[in-house]
Amino acid sequence: MRIGKARAHTNIALIKYWGKANNQLKLPQNSSLSMTLDAFYTDTNFQLLEQSTTTESSFSLNNVVQEPASSRRVFDYIETLQDRYRLPHDKFKIQTTNHVPTSAGLASSSSAFAALAQAFVAAYQLDVDKQELSRLARLGSGSATRSIYGGFVEWQKGTDDQDSIAMPIDEQPTIDLCLLAVEINFASKGISSTAGMQQVVNTSPYYGVWRTEAERGVIQMKQAIKANDFTAIGTLAERSALAMHALNFTANPPFTYLEPETIHAIKLVEQLRIQGIECYFTIDAGPNVKILCQLRNVKEITERFKEELGNVNIIKASFGPGVINLD
Ligand SMILES: Nc1ncnc2c1ncn2[C@@H]1O[C@H](COP(=O)(O)OP(=O)(O)OP(=O)(O)O)[C@@H](O)[C@H]1O
Numbered sequence: 001m002r003i004g005k006a007r008a009h010t011n012i013a014l015i016k017y018w019g020k021a022n023n024q025l026k027l028p029q030n031s032s033l034s035m036t037l038d039a040f041y042t043d044t045n046f047q048l049l050e051q052s053t054t055t056e057s058s059f060s061l062n063n064v065v066q067e068p069a070s071s072r073r074v075f076d077y078i079e080t081l082q083d084r085y086r087l088p089h090d091k092f093k094i095q096t097t098n099h100v101p102t103s104a105g106l107a108s109s110s111s112a113f114a115a116l117a118q119a120f121v122a123a124y125q126l127d128v129d130k131q132e133l134s135r136l137a138r139l140g141s142g143s144a145t146r147s148i149y150g151g152f153v154e155w156q157k158g159t160d161d162q163d164s165i166a167m168p169i170d171e172q173p174t175i176d177l178c179l180l181a182v183e184i185n186f187a188s189k190g191i192s193s194t195a196g197m198q199q200v201v202n203t204s205p206y207y208g209v210w211r212t213e214a215e216r217g218v219i220q221m222k223q224a225i226k227a228n229d230f231t232a233i234g235t236l237a238e239r240s241a242l243a244m245h246a247l248n249f250t251a252n253p254p255f256t257y258l259e260p261e262t263i264h265a266i267k268l269v270e271q272l273r274i275q276g277i278e279c280y281f282t283i284d285a286g287p288n289v290k291i292l293c294q295l296r297n298v299k300e301i302t303e304r305f306k307e308e309l310g311n312v313n314i315i316k317a318s319f320g321p322g323v324i325n326l327d
């Protein structure tokens with residue numbers, strides 16, 4: 001019985017990916033840049049079943065066997081990988097645990113599909129390098145492309161399956177940079193990232209500007225990282241997040257992931273900054289806010305958020321590693 005086991009950490013985009021140029025290959029409209037986190041990860045076992053078995057393929061998430069509708073994306077993904085390597089459609093059993101809230105804008109799909117890609121190649125004993133692994137992860141979820149590497153990672157948009165890959169910028173950054181995930185609401189979101197970004201690409205008259213600015217943002221962010229410039233990193237990350245959420249209001253029909261508490265958190269970050277406590281925010285496809293700050297300010301920022309937002313849960317993260325083979 002062949003089995004592959006892997007762990008992948010989530011990543012948070014500092015310059016966001018928001019829109020596909022090709023839905024099937026998940027080629028993005030713009031390049032993006034992220035930090036891989038240590039605090040949130042997914043562990044996945046991918047087991048190939050004996051050919052003679054009458055057992056059907058299964059997908060269990062956090063110890064709960066998923067219904068066919070919830071398993072579809074994962075099953076289709078495995079078939080795509082099997083086809084890519086001209087493998088038979090073997091049946092399989094996937095057991096996975098998210099040490100991160102699922103579908104709540106905390107990038108569970110980034111760690112999920114990076115771990116699954118690695119577990120798949122391990123089970124089939126495929127000789128695959130990290131660039132190919134980042135292609136495989138992309139076929140599951142765009143943001144998963146970047147979780148193959150640790151630290152700061154760029155996803156170069158490329159033009160086709162071959163060159164749309166992740167590139168490590170600095171796998172073990174020394175910059176003093178922490179991320180505080182503020183739990184506004186960990187319920188699953190109403191509109192998935194996949195659907196939200198599609199709606200924006202199809203209908204927003206501002207989409208062209210988004211693309212140009214995102215490419216510029218990646219170049220500027222790489223310069224900021226090279227210069228160890230926390231202020232520039234935070235400023236650019238905040239601008240990218242605001243642009244993405246502003247874009248959602250310009251879709252037809254418009255939509256937003258922001259909740260009143262999200263705006264409250266944004267205002268608090270601004271206030272803290274005015275008071276000399278330097279911090280910035282970023283927000284993904286959900287209401288939760290992630291604060292970028294330096295270690296010396298973690299305690300004070302945490303206390304202020306708990307005071308102002310009613311004892312919310314706050315999880316501290318820093319840089320995490322790339323995908324790990326657990327065998
Ligand atoms: N461990 C896992 N293994 C396989 N698939 C998973 C796993 N965890 C989540 N998924 C799938 O990933 C998808 C969740 O991704 P979605 O993009 O909706 O949210 P998210 O990743 O939490 O947020 P974000 O928009 O910030 O990426 C769902 O289809 C879910 O079934």
Ligand SMILES: C[C@@](O)(CCOP(=O)(O)OP(=O)(O)O)CC(=O)O
Nearest residue numbers: 013016017141142143193194284285
């Ligand atoms: C806001 C984001 O987190 C959106 C991530 O979207 P997904 O990677 O979840 O979308 P699919 O490619 O359709 O699976 C920004 C980012 O991670 O760059």
